[in-house]
Amino acid sequence: MTSMGSWQSRLTQIGHAAQQWVIEWWRLIYLGALLLVLTLSPSSYSRESRLVLSRHIYLNTAPILLWFTVLCALVTVVLTRIVVVTALSYGLSQYALQVVIRVLVLELIPLTAALFVALRCTIPDGAELTAMQASGQLDEMRRQGGDPVRREVLPRVVAGMFSGITLAALSSVVALVVAYVAVYGFNVSGLAAYTRLFGQVFSPAVTLIFVLKTLFFCLAVALIPMASALYGMRDASVRTSAEMRGLVRMFAVILLIEVTSLVGNYY
Amino acid sequence: MSPPQDPLPPNAPPAPAPDPDSVDPLRPGQASASSPAQVASLEFKARMLLVFMLLLVCGAAMYVLYARGAFETTQRLVLISDDSEGVVVGMDLTFSGFPIGRVRRIELAEDGKARILIDVASKDAHWLRTTSVFTLVRGIVGGTNIRAYTGLLKDPPLPDGAVRTVLQGDASAEVPKVIAAAKDLIENLNTLTSSTGAVGASMANLQTLTERLNGPGGALTVLLGSEAEAKKFAATLDRTNALLTKLDGLAAKTDTQVFGEKGVMPETRATIVQLNTMLGEARNSLKKVDAVLQDAQAISANAKDATADLGALRADVEANLRKVEGLINEISRKWPFAKDPRDAEIKLP
Numbered sequence: 374m375t376s377m378g379s380w381q382s383r384l385t386q387i388g389h390a391a392q393q394w395v396i397e398w399w400r401l402i403y404l405g406a407l408l409l410v411l412t413l414s415p416s417s418y419s420r421e422s423r424l425v426l427s428r429h430i431y432l433n434t435a436p437i438l439l440w441f442t443v444l445c446a447l448v449t450v451v452l453t454r455i456v457v458v459t460a461l462s463y464g465l466s467q468y469a470l471q472v473v474i475r476v477l478v479l480e481l482i483p484l485t486a487a488l489f490v491a492l493r494c495t496i497p498d499g500a501e502l503t504a505m506q507a508s509g510q511l512d513e514m515r516r517q518g519g520d521p522v523r524r525e526v527l528p529r530v531v532a533g534m535f536s537g538i539t540l541a542a543l544s545s546v547v548a549l550v551v552a553y554v555a556v557y558g559f560n561v562s563g564l565a566a567y568t569r570l571f572g573q574v575f576s577p578a579v580t581l582i583f584v585l586k587t588l589f590f591c592l593a594v595a596l597i598p599m600a601s602a603l604y605g606m607r608d609a610s611v612r613t614s615a616e617m618r619g620l621v622r623m624f625a626v627i628l629l630i631e632v633t634s635l636v637g638n639y640y
Numbered sequence: 641m642s643p644p645q646d647p648l649p650p651n652a653p654p655a656p657a658p659d660p661d662s663v664d665p666l667r668p669g670q671a672s673a674s675s676p677a678q679v680a681s682l683e684f685k686a687r688m689l690l691v692f693m694l695l696l697v698c699g700a701a702m703y704v705l706y707a708r709g710a711f712e713t714t715q716r717l718v719l720i721s722d723d724s725e726g727v728v729v730g731m732d733l734t735f736s737g738f739p740i741g742r743v744r745r746i747e748l749a750e751d752g753k754a755r756i757l758i759d760v761a762s763k764d765a766h767w768l769r770t771t772s773v774f775t776l777v778r779g780i781v782g783g784t785n786i787r788a789y790t791g792l793l794k795d796p797p798l799p800d801g802a803v804r805t806v807l808q809g810d811a812s813a814e815v816p817k818v819i820a821a822a823k824d825l826i827e828n829l830n831t832l833t834s835s836t837g838a839v840g841a842s843m844a845n846l847q848t849l850t851e852r853l854n855g856p857g858g859a860l861t862v863l864l865g866s867e868a869e870a871k872k873f874a875a876t877l878d879r880t881n882a883l884l885t886k887l888d889g890l891a892a893k894t895d896t897q898v899f900g901e902k903g904v905m906p907e908t909r910a911t912i913v914q915l916n917t918m919l920g921e922a923r924n925s926l927k928k929v930d931a932v933l934q935d936a937q938a939i940s941a942n943a944k945d946a947t948a949d950l951g952a953l954r955a956d957v958e959a960n961l962r963k964v965e966g967l968i969n970e971i972s973r974k975w976p977f978a979k980d981p982r983d984a985e986i987k988l989p
């Protein structure tokens with residue numbers, strides 16, 4: 374009887390955990406859908422909302438744009454040299470630039486941009502939202518007839534996505550230019566061949582996967598910290614555990630997107 | 641599944657009191673509602689950022705389209721191949737190492753062959769002529785290459801939609817053949833070098849040969865097959881030597897008989913001298929005969945001339961007789977002396 378009771382309690386715990394897991398993911402999807410609707414609604418872009426959105430977009434993007442670009446250029450120079458020299462030593466120099474474009478632009482830069490935005494912007498934004506919820510400001514806002522999701526969450530999510538896309542686009546362009554200069558030097562004689570090579574790498578399927586991957590990366594790093602901040606407080610007595618769960622969930626989603634894109638690109 | 645809930649439903653437990661430790665002191669605007677008035681000309685800067693991002697994204701999209709050849713005019717070339725393995729959409733058609741076209745589609749024809757549809761840039765299409773040759777080469781390392789070769793650049797240009805058969809050269813396909821050939825070669829070598837093989841038998845024979853060479857009889861044993869034969873050969877040689885000695889003595893005697901002072905040769909020489917003298921005398925006799933013959937020839941010539949003169953004389957006599965006869969006839973006709981015409985006739989002797 375004791376054994377049967379322990380099995381029952383264990384099964385109950387597993388069921389409860391699974392239910393909780395499904396509820397959390399459903400809340401995340403629901404919040405994403407809600408934010409998508411709010412993003413596409415003209416009513417979300419009143420004068421005051423636009424100002425708030427502008428502030429978040431500017432503060433999330435401008436301060437990190439230059440540093441991230443410089444960092445990207447340095448990494449590109451180093452990786453390009455490594456790949457070109459290695460390929461040359463194996464007599465495969467004709468594939469060096471293609472490998473650089475594939476590794477850097479297709480794989481590393483979107484991931485790095487998303488993680489950089491997460492660490493510098495969206496996770497602190499999530500912590501800020503958590504603090505606001507803990508202090509009762511969101512309740513107060515709701516009591517006054519305001520909508521916390523529209524006023525506080527939406528600008529942060531949109532700003533996070535904007536920041537991620539801008540960083541990915543800019544660093545991709547910088548990486549392409551730096552890789553060209555590292556291989557051909559400061560002349561335009563190799564531009565036609567380089568462009569052709571770029572066109573070979575960016576087939577329609579690869580381009581679509583690249584765009585979708587970047588968008589989903591940005592959505593994941595912008596949305597999941599906010600969802601953890603909004604929903605995490607009720608299920609966790611300690612704030613850090615909710616943040617940690619959010620971080621783990623975000624990294625799991627990023628990993629899933631990356632694996633899916635790799636499967637799409639190479640299988 | 642529970643329905644999605646508002647972040648803080650009305651029946652939710654009251655939020656805990658704000659924890660001062662959880663506030664990040666590095667973010668001044670934290671834990672307060674967003675305020676738009678903290679950055680100067682915020683909206684303008686945000687718009688600039690938005691425009692910048694849109695320019696980046698649109699520029700990248702245009703560059704991708706340009707790199708994919710979306711803005712260049714092309715003409716279609718269809719290559720027919722038995723096997724399209726290694727050919728992928730987007731790969732280049734090269735001419736002298738320069739890419740001039742791209743593979744747009746690969747399809748299977750009705751006859752089971754692969755049709756490789758290639759878009760050749762119009763600005764590079766003049767490199768392709770009606771006599772151009774196209775090859776599909778698969779390397780052992782690296783990808784497949786489609787190459788065009790034009791020998792005569794003055795031939796008519798390749799028309800749009802031209803269909804050509806591609807020549808295939810597969811380096812990797814040769815590898816199994818090479819391996820099979822090498823395997824056969826190694827097997828043959830093993831057969832040759834095994835103990836029962838030809839090389840092994842040859843080596844054994846060589847060893848026997850060396851032993852015989854080193855043994856009694858040496859090379860003679862090797863050449864004649866056995867030691868007994870070699871001994872016979874040695875005996876034959878000895879007898880030949882003895883025979884040669886006898887021949888030497890015989891030759892010395894012959895020399896004395898033939899070339900000695902009273903040998904055959906001096907007497908022969910004297911005989912020849914006598915023969916020369918006799919021949920000289922015979923030559924003189926012949927000269928005399930020759931002179932006699934010349935005299936006889938002269939006599940004969942004179943007789944011949946005399947015969948010719950007699951002929952002329954006879955002709956003259958005959959002519960005179962005819963004249964006389966004519967004269968007598970004339971006299972007889974004019975003045976007849978005989979009663980009998982037969983007596984009146986003058987007869988010539």
